[in-house]
Structures are given as C-alpha cells and as structure tokens.
Amino acid sequence: ELTSDEVIEAVNPCISESRKVRFGNAVRNRSYSVCLVVEGLCDFGNVSAAFRSADALGVQSVHVVSTDANKRCLHSC
Numbered sequence: 001e002l003t004s005d006e007v008i009e010a011v012n013p014c015i016s017e018s019r020k021v022r023f024g025n026a027v028r029n030r031s032y033s034v035c036l037v038v039e040g041l042c043d044f045g046n047v048s049a050a051f052r053s054a055d056a057l058g059v060q061s062v063h064v065v066s067t068d069a070n071k072r073c074l075h076s077c
Helices: 002-013 017-028 046-058 068-075
Strands: 029-039 060-063
Touching: 002 017, 029 046, 046 060
Parallel strands: 029 060
Antiparallel strands: none
16 A cells, blocks of 8 residues: 555656646645535435545545435435
8 A cells, every 4th residue: 555655756757747736735635634424315426426525625534324214215216
C-alpha cells in the first residue's frame, strides 16, 4: 500500500507543475473529522451520488446505516 506522498513521487516525472499543486491541495484538504452517514436511501444511484460527493469534498469516512425496512426498500426498487 502506497501513501499519498509515494504516489505523487512516483508520478512526479509525468505530470505538470500545476497538476502537482492540485494533487497536493487535494491531499491536504482531506478530512477525517467529518463523517457522512447515509440512512434510508432506496436507490443505489443516490447512495453512489452521496459517495461521489463525499469524495469530491475530501470526506474520508462514510457510513451506511441499514435497517430491515431499508433492506426491503433496496430489494424492491
């Protein structure tokens, strides 16, 4: 498993300086202090959208809460 710094070092010769800055900013802006909790969504597309939004915002922790009612909903959609 590589760290973020190791990945950036590995691709360093292949990317422009502006892209290196963007990668560095994305890594520094990640957050483990905020957690997205998804509960009661009946559409897998909505769950996927929530995950993509969390990723775009730098949120590194997502929890999906499922109850018996939610499981029935996911299977019936």
